[in-house]
Amino acid sequence: MKIEVEKLKKTYQGVMVLNIDRLTIKAGKITAIVGPNGAGKSTLLNLIAELIQKDDGKIWYNGEEKVPVKDITLVFQEPYLIASTVKKNIAYPMKLRNYSKEAIETKIQRLSMELRLEPLLNKKANQLSLGEVQKVALARALSFEPKLLLLDEPCASIDPYTTSEIEKMLMKMNQSEGTTMVMVTHNLAQARRLADEVVLLKKGKLVECCSSEQFFMHPENEETKLFVEGELLI
Amino acid sequence: MNIIIEGIKEAFRLIFSLDAEVFEVVLLSLRVSLTSLLVAGMLGIFLGILIAKYRFPMKHLLMRLIYTLMGMPPVLCGLLVYIFFMRRGPLGSLRLNYTVTIMIIAQILMILPIITGLTINAAGEKQDKINRLAKTLGAGPLQTMELFLFELRGGLVVALVSGFSRAISEVGAVMIVGGNIDGKTRVMTTYISQLKGMGEYERALAVGIILLIISFAVNTILYHFQREKSG
Numbered sequence: 001m002k003i004e005v006e007k008l009k010k011t012y013q014g015v016m017v018l019n020i021d022r023l024t025i026k027a028g029k030i031t032a033i034v035g036p037n038g039a040g041k042s043t044l045l046n047l048i049a050e051l052i053q054k055d056d057g058k059i060w061y062n063g064e065e066k067v068p069v070k071d072i073t074l075v076f077q078e079p080y081l082i083a084s085t086v087k088k089n090i091a092y093p094m095k096l097r098n099y100s101k102e103a104i105e106t107k108i109q110r111l112s113m114e115l116r117l118e119p120l121l122n123k124k125a126n127q128l129s130l131g132e133v134q135k136v137a138l139a140r141a142l143s144f145e146p147k148l149l150l151l152d153e154p155c156a157s158i159d160p161y162t163t164s165e166i167e168k169m170l171m172k173m174n175q176s177e178g179t180t181m182v183m184v185t186h187n188l189a190q191a192r193r194l195a196d197e198v199v200l201l202k203k204g205k206l207v208e209c210c211s212s213e214q215f216f217m218h219p220e221n222e223e224t225k226l227f228v229e230g231e232l233l234i
Numbered sequence: 235m236n237i238i239i240e241g242i243k244e245a246f247r248l249i250f251s252l253d254a255e256v257f258e259v260v261l262l263s264l265r266v267s268l269t270s271l272l273v274a275g276m277l278g279i280f281l282g283i284l285i286a287k288y289r290f291p292m293k294h295l296l297m298r299l300i301y302t303l304m305g306m307p308p309v310l311c312g313l314l315v316y317i318f319f320m321r322r323g324p325l326g327s328l329r330l331n332y333t334v335t336i337m338i339i340a341q342i343l344m345i346l347p348i349i350t351g352l353t354i355n356a357a358g359e360k361q362d363k364i365n366r367l368a369k370t371l372g373a374g375p376l377q378t379m380e381l382f383l384f385e386l387r388g389g390l391v392v393a394l395v396s397g398f399s400r401a402i403s404e405v406g407a408v409m410i411v412g413g414n415i416d417g418k419t420r421v422m423t424t425y426i427s428q429l430k431g432m433g434e435y436e437r438a439l440a441v442g443i444i445l446l447i448i449s450f451a452v453n454t455i456l457y458h459f460q461r462e463k464s465g
Contacts, residue, residue: 049369051370071372074370141370144372
């Protein structure tokens, strides 16, 4: 799903937190949104998911202004799981879309196998570790094969092994289903491993949007160079 | 101490002898309180979720008003309902005073703020997370409401139990609007009050014990329902 943003503005209590003139997120690609704290990364993600209202500007989803709510989803840094079992959590969005019982069961088996969630399927959400919660939230988000997957620091505060499992799953879904993914991350190494495109934001403004290779290997913008070298802190 | 022991004995005697007078009073109490609970429960939970879910002007003032009404004395509630429905009152033509219907209305008005307030309270910090989850997974308005009911079930049971406990145990409102008419509007609490006035302490205590047993049974059923839904 191609996302186009034009003259997008958002203020909080009179302070401009996002002001992007133009940005295009390519369909079928993984795009990482990076930037220092307070750059407006999560605000952009929330605006795309329409969890918050924009003050001005436009967002197009495959050329349409209407948000395709059934085709997009967002996984948060600290996901909220329904107070039930892992299995019921993964099944929930499929039930909302009237999947058959067999289809739900097949999908749960496949996702739980790929994310190594099988031993947890009958566990309650409150019995899971942070990494397990994140994997369940990801399985739940992928269960209905969204066209656009938004991820807000999905691997922050989880161990490297689980991070690697999640990254592999994201790559696989992107390649096999062509799912467009937009991921906010503070982890530049992760952005480099996963992303086709990288967007750098600073103080709510777009600094650069280019291919991952260009961003990390041949950055043209001076601020991008500083950011990649770890010197652009604010 | 002797009165209490005699009261307990009398309670069991009344239960096992199926005392007609007491059973009539118990059944009417249950009819009034459960009907009030059903209406106020549906309305209060719906309103509570709506208030918690949406932002609108004067929301905090409305919440403070609801919290204030949660503590409204039953006798005042009864008095207001009575005035509204007395012959010279705005709804006097309905001739509802001293009927079971008016007792139910009074109890609905009394427990509605309790159930609404406790529902808002149960939603608390969770409501933003539930809203976001519903939206990001593509739930429609009805599905979102269903998700709220499921996620808040623990708090909602507490709200319903509190509402029922208040309804079954209050005496002021039903006494004023119902009048404690024998065979017509007499419920357990007004009966206890009357028995006390007549000096029949053992029987009054016995009815009180039956009231507690019923309250315990209803609460047990509600908690059981909550645990089943969680599983």
